[in-house]
Amino acid sequence: MSAPVTPSARNVFVPHAFPEKQVDLGEVVLNYAEAGTPDKPALLLLPEQTGSWWSYESAMELLAQHFHVFAVDLRGQGRSTWTPRRYSLDNFGNDLVRFIALAIRRPVVVAGCSSGGVLAAWLSAYAMPGQIRGAFCEDAPFFSSEAAPAHGHGISQGAGPAFELYRDYLGDQWSVGDWAGIVEAARVSPVAAVRKFEFPEQPPQNLKEYDPEWARVFLEGTVGLHSPHDLMLSQVKTPVLITNHEHEPDRETGGFVGALSDLQAEQARAIIRAAGVAVDYQAFPDAAHAMHASEPHRYAAVLTAWVQTLPSVANGPGAEIGDSRTPHN
């Protein structure tokens, strides 16, 4: 029986440019940072799998001119609670439903990178009525992060080989913690994409803050067992923006380097269109996976321009939870 792990038990943190706050959601205490002011539209930022909220640190400074920004650590990331045996898209997503209800308290645009982008789509499909205005899925691995996807390649041909190393050499909750072992295993990996991973001598700050159980449940396919991407995308209810960044087939091993293939991006768009929902698509074949971190100005410009195309505020009972500082108009 594994107990949840509180942030105070993991003294690995460093200071950042924005103050951090915590909110008790019931099962987890969620850590987040805020920028901007409540007179601006609300924006919720979701980091990539091995990131914490501060992967958005540079972008937040730019976005704060236009938005009241909330950037979070998901369960198992950063200073938010680690929850052994409890990682699933539905649990990540429902934490955010609660966070919007208890901390943001009005309709919000959500933007997430990678797994965070999958969760942005999850929120568009499954959040409480009126909570979400639109979902920006930044290079999100639709289908390709599933074990048995409806379209295209699965996790085994993508991030799987790297996640296997996290599982075996870091272990759930860093129970193994063999950093020298993972560096050596990556160096001699049969998978070219893994050999190219840059592993410094010591664990980088973002990985120190990351519960490697995430990697295991993605590798095993259990994280999304109850949230198949095809079904989730067929139920999105708000406008969606999908971006697709640098990627290429790994011809040596039959694998795939990048988040999602052109075929998978096209299938995601087709499913959303069939649901009668507006979907925008922008390809950035020269951009890194986490463009928000590598090119914050470009990212902020893409996001801000797209938000200007959205209806002003969603309606619904979920939007009325809390003090709803923005009138419905």
Add this chain to the structure above:
Amino acid sequence: MSAPVTPSARNVFVPHAFPEKQVDLGEVVLNYAEAGTPDKPALLLLPEQTGSWWSYESAMELLAQHFHVFAVDLRGQGRSTWTPRRYSLDNFGNDLVRFIALAIRRPVVVAGCSSGGVLAAWLSAYAMPGQIRGAFCEDAPFFSSEAAPAHGHGISQGAGPAFELYRDYLGDQWSVGDWAGIVEAARVSPVAAVRKFEFPEQPPQNLKEYDPEWARVFLEGTVGLHSPHDLMLSQVKTPVLITNHEHEPDRETGGFVGALSDLQAEQARAIIRAAGVAVDYQAFPDAAHAMHASEPHRYAAVLTAWVQTLPSVANGPGAEIGDSRTPHN
């Protein structure tokens, strides 16, 4: 890709003594009935797996003297939305978190039978702060409804053989619907407990309202993959009442007839005690599994007496969602 199934697409319903209402929770529209008045403490009733809210119909008339009663159909039950590929304890539970936030809007005592009793414990562990005052787990199959439980026998030795018949002869969303086939298969089952099942000539009303995918996901163990009972019980945060009704080992097959064994009830209590939470236990070896339906007076008396031992109202931000008609005192 399976779409959610709306109640209007399944015209199988009959009138009941209490009017039914619906609330949109985002993914599902939840159907429920209300009794009593808002000046009384709030009470949320959760049916057993193959039941709908009206299994509490007789009990509600008695309980309405003491409580503002809300009895619900969970997703996949009654007139609530059926959600193919999306049945899990976490999704059932988070529907209820939203229902409390949007419909009950104040702290509530939750009482559930069988799987509903497991969900009562789930809410005590994982709901938003302050939502739950106490959890009554009526003959709840702790451990015994899991595929690989931490303590005692699992679903294969309990309800598994009956759920196998539901899966094979009724099918997800009644896609097979071979009622004559299930009657015959039960008659010749090698499992005595299944042979004793009373299958009438036509499907009974409660089964017509039930999505048999529930049975499949319990049989396969996926329903609780991310909610192991030992972990869940270690995190309950409110007083709990566990009752244990008629049960006996099936010596012929090595199986078990009933919801949970004495060993499993004892382990559940030990885990809750170790969490520092008050747990009451009452054995009713002569009572049917759904005592609330078979002996509503006895059930109402047990529930009402136990609620009188609870602290008046819980505190926390979750309790403040909505209009919070009851002052915190």
